[in-house]
Amino acid sequence: MTTVAELLGLQRKPQPATISFSLLFFSDVRKELTDAEKYAFMRELTLFGDREGFTAVYLPERHFHEFGSIYANSAVAAAYLIPQTQRIRFRTAGISLPLHHPAEVVEWWAMNDVLSGGRVDLGFGSGWHKADFILAPDHYHDRRQLCSETIPVIQRLWRGETVAFPGPGGELIPITCYPRPVQKDVAVWLLVTQNDEGFIHAGRQGYNVFTMLYGNNLEAMAKKITLYRQARAEAGLDPASGIVTLMLHTLLLPSLETVQQAVEQPFKHYIKSALDAHVEAAVQQSGGITPSEDEKSKMLDYAYQRYFKTGALFGTVSDGRRVVDEAIKAGVNDIACLLDFGVEQSVVYDSLRYLAELVNDYR
Template sequence: MVPTVEQLLGLEAAPAPAKPAMRFSFLFFSDVRKDRSDAEKYAFVRDVTLFADREGFEAVYIPERHFHEFGSIFSNPAIMAANLIPQTTRVRFRTAGISLPLHHPAEVVEWWAMNDVLSNGRVDLGFGSGWARGDFILAPDHYADRRQICSDQIPIVRKLWRGEAVTFPGPDGEPVAVTTHPRPIQPELNVWLLVTQSDEGFIHAGRQGYNIFTMLYGNNLEVMARKLALYRAARRDAGLEPAGGVVTLMLHTLLLDDRTRVRRAVEEPFSGYIKSALDAHLAAAAKDRGGEPPNEAEKAKILDYAYERYFQTGALFGTVEDGRAIVEQAIAAGVDEIACLLDFGVDYAVATESLGYLARLAEVYRPRA
């Protein structure tokens, strides 16, 4: 049984405003399929976004990825959002997340303020420090200090969003005070911080009052519960409402009428998806440590373990009832929102069929009047 956040903190639950037991959103992240054109992949993103808008889902999360087939269709999330916004009326558009050290903060605010105006205030931004060395050809001097740069620049983005003037070095180092335009609809920017494993990352997000976007990369829900307890405690220590921040958890998702059908549908693409992600992450980690990546036999063992663990305990795979079991564990761990990842290689027809079952699951947790 996963302990509650209050049990982990050693606190009684403080009275809190009524809020949904669980919110549901969609996340687009990779789509590594080679049998579909990029145009077909974008069409799938559009179709899922329109479904989310029509069926009352909370948001769609768009990543930023560069120079690798894993996520290659998402090189600029602002452009993707600008295409989808006019086709929707209520769903929110979020990033998961902008690699902030790759960009000038004023540039980020300009792009997304435009989208905030176009969407009538339906933009929230998630940020990360970036991890792939190759991405940093866009900002080669920022790789070594990327985490600190990300931390330093988020408050600058928020100031610019509010309309405050911020001074930056211009030509020949001469300072230039900048106020960005157009002005966004929302006076304050809702911020998500991409955090996966580091306890310090969860604590930092809590102290700063950020929301969290996370995933079960190397964790399970019991471990996640302990990390979210640190986040809630950090919010409390900073004088913020402990339950006030939104914790969004990404889960790979496929719900059908039969668990065996789901296993058959996800086995090949999900294994390939995990392998593609592992190859990129293991290579980056080995480079940072100055060592060699695992050999093929070692990677095969890691892959087999990751597949079974994810299928059983770290994804919304199976029937609606299977999904409810995972959602209940996520609620107990302190998760507020699940971002459902569909584009990990499953056939589009099967993924589209899954949407109806996911809507049934979401309806169980939708707040009543």
Template structure:
């Protein structure tokens, strides 16, 4: 039976046509205070090298500014340039570049260099940005950030192809610009960050972009409806509906003992949720969003307990290989093409690395 949202949108659900699913890693949020920034980078390097050896698809690198939540990822291009020479096949993707904060030519220059250095292993994900403080880098772009993002992605694609684009220059003059060095790949593969908005999924489909998303306040059933919207939009735009890639971020910890997994992830995951919640509340307060207020301690603890239980049971890759496979199967049934495994959310680094062979077993089941 169609869900009420499907009926409202007039979109028929699709049976996923792909029998395979890709696996990648995502680095996003390390908020540990008991290790140095250097150790965080070394952990990221070790996981990336594991992914490169074991046939994972990509590593996703975020852009974060002016907050302890993700602060080690201030420049994803620099992070990629550190990892590229230590790898041979893994792809480097952003999740994503906050486009309104940057000139399009700057984005292409930085990532064309990395495309050359990696032998053509760069893809780019883009977002409009959300943290109020980030826009000290581009104060005039905050209010129209979504429109700015939508306008600049095609310009980035043009520059990547080697086309000349005219920009405002000094003294009121316009200047046609072509970007060098030229990247290895003639076309740029684009991901768009879409958290909740149905219209965001529709827009990404219409533009022919891939999608990076997360279970932010909803479940896989609701995600399936949004993926149906995305596929339908691609089809209406004259594109092959199933060629678009939908990447889903999932917090990940797979091991032989489910009790050990819960013991390893519970407190770090709650701290992660708390840090994320504070960042979003602060952004809402800074932007003067109505009803954005600090939570009381009791309310916060209640919310953390609920969020942990919901995500741990229905929105994460936690548990044994068998338990993980059940979640992967559900994601595939929803139309997901790739899972980006988030492992730097506060769990002890050694525990994460010791558990990676179990994740490898899970991934092997889908090859």
């Protein structure tokens, strides 16, 4: 029987639409925890996702900054987690492709594909932090073009094709990668945030998309997803088959007030760490002036308020349903729940029962 509350829209049931849930790790910047404790936290959350039917765990690549520094090599992190899991997939979000030789990437992840029984997908980005490019200093200025050109090469190598690369003295050496992966083809995600052209390019190439509400809300994101679907159709691809994954900071508890108390300080610290890294990179790239501490404080307060209200999966299970329903309407297929952003680990563990309840609502 339909209740009065449901008729009034006060307790909306989940929409009958398919959406998957995944986990994302990015950075726990708390200095009072050892790196070993952070890796153990990553492990426990991955095992939770494996038990509760989450689709994938997304692993980042970060270098030379405390924000994300424990994720210097996503292939190593995956190799640690794979033998402890049975169902969950391992995706990169993403490999900074201009920093690596394509054959190296395929070797690493083909090994993980074999070890996992074919549970590997690959996400790529062009990289952005200037210091990272000490690993490939000649690739910084052309990084976006290099990323675009290298993804098809990785797909060819993954399928077992032979590709010639320059060796000593410039000699072209034909290479076939081993071990051979379990999957004949590898699913590809492209990291895209604000740039409409990025969504269009991903659609034309037949890639999936990993994105976040970086200065956007779900209404603005819906327009970008529409561009992505249209680009797939124009390229002769099924517009509905591409997967759009949306990252959302996640914490569900019995009350919104409890979430606010648990989130405010660690989330602000987390945002500040990310903000400092982005500001530093922007100043290095443009030669501009570093913002004052007062300006940074205002940026931090704005970012926190916006994220809490419009860019996160925060609150009760009921609050979570509303956000998920809005994401479905926007065209999102997969929500990557980011849990390691500085909230006390005991609180995160307590929250998992509510997250599992939310996920079960959309099975």
